[in-house]
Amino acid sequence: MSFWRKVASIFKRDKGGQQGQTSGPRVGDYSQFFGFGTAGTAMSVATVYRCVELLGNSVANLPMRYLRKKDGLFTEDEGARLSYLLKIQPDDTKSAFDFWKETITELLLEGNAYIVPIYNSFSLNLDRLVLCARGSVYHDVYKNTYTVNDLLNGVTGTFSENEIIHLKGYSLDGKSGISVLSYARLTIDTALAGDNETRNRFVNGGNVRGIINNDKGVVGFGEYQDEELQKTATDIDSRFKNGEHIVSLPGQVDFKQISLSSTDMQFLESRKFNVREICRFFGVHPSFVFDDTSNNYKSAEMANVAFLSNTLNPYLRKIENEFLRKLVAPSLAFTYKLEFDRRGLYACDLEGKSKNQAAQISTGLYTVNELRAEENRPPIAGGDKILVSANLKDILAEGNETSKSNENE
Known part of the structure; x- marks a missing residue:
C-alpha cells in the first residue's frame, strides 16, 4: 500500500497552487x-x-x-x-x-x-x-x-x-x-x-575549535582511556571559553585546530x-x-x-x-x-538650486517673479520681464565693428 502512495505522491497536484500560477x-x-x-x-x-x-x-x-x-x-x-x-x-x-x-x-x-x-x-x-x-x-x-x-x-x-x-x-x-x-x-x-x-x-x-587525540604511537586505547580523553577535551574547551589563550596539555595528548x-x-x-x-x-x-x-x-x-x-x-x-x-x-x-x-x-542643495535658478533666468526660461512665486515670495516691479544673457555676440558683427572703428580713426 505504501508503494502506491509513493507513486500517487509523484503525480499529486500541489494544494497551494492556483490556476494561472506557474510552478516554482x-x-x-x-x-x-x-x-x-x-x-x-x-x-x-x-x-x-x-x-x-x-x-x-x-x-x-x-x-x-x-x-x-x-x-x-x-x-x-x-x-x-x-x-x-x-x-x-x-x-x-x-x-x-x-x-x-x-x-x-x-x-x-x-x-x-x-x-x-x-x-x-x-x-x-x-x-x-x-x-x-x-x-x-x-x-x-x-x-x-x-x-x-x-x-x-x-x-x-x-x-x-x-x-x-x-x-x-x-x-x-x-x-x-x-x-x-x-x-x-x-x-x-x-x-x-x-x-x-x-x-x-x-x-x-572568538573561541578556538579543534580536535584532541592521543599520541599516534600508542595503540590499543580502551574505554577508560577514551573517557579520560573526553574529560581532557571538556576541560580544555572550558578553559578556552573562560578567556585563556595558552593552555597546557597532558602527556601524549595532541590538539589540532580546525576553525x-x-x-x-x-x-x-x-x-x-x-x-x-x-x-x-x-x-x-x-x-x-x-x-x-x-x-x-x-x-x-x-x-x-x-x-x-x-x-x-x-x-x-x-x-x-x-x-x-x-x-x-x-x-x-x-x-x-x-x-x-x-x-x-x-x-536641500542650496548651491545647486541657486545655480539652476540663475541659469533659468539667464536663458529666458523663467522670469524673476515666477521663481519668486515658487519660493513663496511676493512679486517685485519689473520682475515679469524675460531676461537673457548679453555676453555673447555674433563674431562677424564684432569684426565689422572693429573695422569701422579703425576707419574712423
Whole structure:
C-alpha cells in the first residue's frame, strides 16, 4: 500500500497552487532562498536596509502633480480630487509620503506593488487609492485578472487589468515582476552569514575549535582511556571559553585546530565586497550607504547625477506612466498629465538650486517673479520681464565693428 502512495505522491497536484500560477517559488517567498529567514531578515542587513530606505525616501520626497493642459501649457489642477489624493492623502490611514515610500518598498522587496482605485458609489468620483497589503493579491497572468483579499484595508474582489494599478519590478514575462532580493539572494545570504558569524565571534570571544587525540604511537586505547580523553577535551574547551589563550596539555595528548581565523577567511574583505555587490543590485552608489571608499567632490557629484538619472528616474517614469494609463481615459491622455515634481530633488542643495535658478533666468526660461512665486515670495516691479544673457555676440558683427572703428580713426 505504501508503494502506491509513493507513486500517487509523484503525480499529486500541489494544494497551494492556483490556476494561472506557474510552478516554482511564489513571488515574494524568500524562505527558500535565505538560510536565515525571509525578507524581513534580509532588511536586517545594513546595506539592504539603506538601499531600500534611500530609494523609498527619494521618491516620497517628490510631490506628484496632476496637470491639465490649458492654452497649450500644463498647469496644476489643484481643485481636482485626484490632485489631493496624489499630493496629500491617498488613503484615510496614509499620508502621501508614507504611501509612496511603502509603494517603492513593496516594489523592491516583493517585485510587485498593487494599488486599487476606489470610486464613490454615489458620485462615481475617485474616493481613495489603496495600496494592497503584501500577499493579499493573486494575479492570474493568463486571464489578466487580480483577485484581492485585503482584509486589512477592506478591499476584496476580482479586478481586471484596467481596474488596478500594477507596478512591476524586473519582469521576464512582462506581466509580473520579480523582486531584487530574488536575484541578490546569494549575496545577501552571504552577508547574513557574515553578520551571524560576527555575532558568534563576539558572543563566545572568538573561541578556538579543534580536535584532541592521543599520541599516534600508542595503540590499543580502551574505554577508560577514551573517557579520560573526553574529560581532557571538556576541560580544555572550558578553559578556552573562560578567556585563556595558552593552555597546557597532558602527556601524549595532541590538539589540532580546525576553525579558521578571521585573517584566514579574509573576513573583513569579504564583508566589504558584499556591500558593493548589494549596491550593484539596487543601483545605488556605495557612497550613499556610507561605504568606506575614497571620495571627493567631483566623484560625489557624478554619483549623485548617476543615481538621479539611472536609478531614480526610471522608477518615477514607471509610476507616472502606469497611473496615467489607469486613471486617465485614452481620449484625455494628452490633455492631462501626472508627473513628479523633480525640483524637489534640489530642495536641500542650496548651491545647486541657486545655480539652476540663475541659469533659468539667464536663458529666458523663467522670469524673476515666477521663481519668486515658487519660493513663496511676493512679486517685485519689473520682475515679469524675460531676461537673457548679453555676453555673447555674433563674431562677424564684432569684426565689422572693429573695422569701422579703425576707419574712423
